[in-house]
Amino acid sequence: MGFSSSLGLLAAFLTTAAFVPQVFRVVRTRDTHAISLTMYLMFAAGVALWLIYGILLGLWPVIIANGITLLLALMVIALKLRRG
Template sequence: MTTILPVDLVGYIAACLTTTAFVPQAWLTWRRKRAEGVSLCMYIILVLGITLWLVYGLMLSALPIIIANMITLMLAMFILVMKLVYK
């Protein structure tokens, strides 16, 4: 049985909170079929940053970073695509 170290627990909690923060925006954008309040430039930069965080997590084999950024990347990409579709 593997035990979770306190440092990893902090990482998992932070990952859950920051990833969950994208859910309301993704849900609202999808439900309303509008994205005029979403900054295209900001989401392009954000997606690039999240991609680099994911690569960083993979390089370190840091599971909290990998999981959080995979999910966050999917949510951010969804919002970015909705922004482009509902332009």
């Protein structure tokens, strides 16, 4: 594995892992009051576009990271819509 692939995998891991604590907190506490729905909707749209970009170019680090991140963001959005 070359340097650029290693760098891409590390970036993918870090940006995806950054959302895990937020999702765990929201799932555990069910508190979404301080979370901006607009921000999460815009973020999820951007991540979905990155996912499509990765699929079109066959870039597995981009596909995997953005696929997982999109799922995490959608979980928070779903809880936000349920809880208000």
